[in-house]
Amino acid sequence: MSRRSVIVGTGGALPPRIVSNADLAERLDTSDDWIVERSGISERRIAEPQVVTSDLAVEAAEAALAAAGLGADAIDLVIVATATPESTFPATATKVQARLGITRGAAFDVAAVCTGFVYALSIADSLLKTGPYSRALVIGAELFSRILDWEDRTTAVLFGDGAGAVVLEARDEGERGIIVSRLHADGRHGDLLYVDGGAGSTGTVGKLRMKGREVFRHAVQNLANVTEEVLEAGGVTAADLDWLVPHQANARILEATARKLGLPPEKMVVTVNRHANTSAASVPLALDAAVRDGRIRPGDLCLLEAMGGGFTWGAVLLRF
Structure with missing residues (x-):
């Protein structure tokens, strides 16, 4: 029977600050009706200035590990998809790895913007099925508020901050x-x-x-x-x-x-x-x-x- 990569836990992290369309209308030439009609968006989360991408990534990862009933020591592969890392290098994934206390396996970032998590999930699947790894943390984490032009109403209203994660486990049996x-x-x-x-x-x-x-x-x-x-x-x-x-x-x-x-x-x-x-x-x-x-x-x-x-x-x- 062929090996498969199974999602055994999911997690998410959102900054506590909610910014509504009405809040944006106070600083931009826009309105709630205009934003909802064109995008379907009513609100978004915006991180505080001291928050960095790895903060949200770690929070989402911990939630996914808890959902899977696993400790960080069960992970031997960490992949973070992000277009907004806090540094050119080292990779955000290595920062997440260190903060979670993981000292084995591999850790690296994937840069494919909005497709990043799908790319990262596919890469992790390939490595789990063919490589020496048994469990992966696959994370998508972004602070898009840091790269927005807050004077441009056509883009500033569309984006928010957050992170999501899954624990992927290699299994030799089952349909999942x-x-x-x-x-x-x-x-x-x-x-x-x-x-x-x-x-x-x-x-x-x-x-x-x-x-x-x-x-x-x-x-x-x-x-x-x-x-x-x-x-x-x-x-x-x-x-x-x-x-x-x-x-x-x-x-x-x-x-x-x-x-x-x-x-x-x-x-x-x-x-x-x-x-x-x-x-x-x-x-x-x-x-x-x-x-x-x-x-x-x-x-x-x-x-x-x-x-x-x-x-x-x-x-x-x-x-x-």
């Missing part, structure tokens, strides 16, 4: 686990969603820039394509899915993707209204929310998908 994943990228479209600086090689501080209409068009098509690709590779149809757990970028993208798949809205996990777009954290945060409120249960067939700047996009089909 990751069935198939597919990852894609097309760097020709990098100028549609990017940060205009901030890399160590440029010595600059950058802010997020986005051409929203073009991103929307690519997102709907790419997400529908990769979802259909994963379903076909897994030998199932959209009707077989119990849950779609999408990247929480925009309610209109979620609705359009569901329509293309012929998937009823009640099968889709939606948290964008409360979390906004938390980039690499959005998929694990949504997964954790649905697990903790009892919607997603062991044995459910779930599809996770995301698209981010680069462009990058991907999907993972798994039986939870």
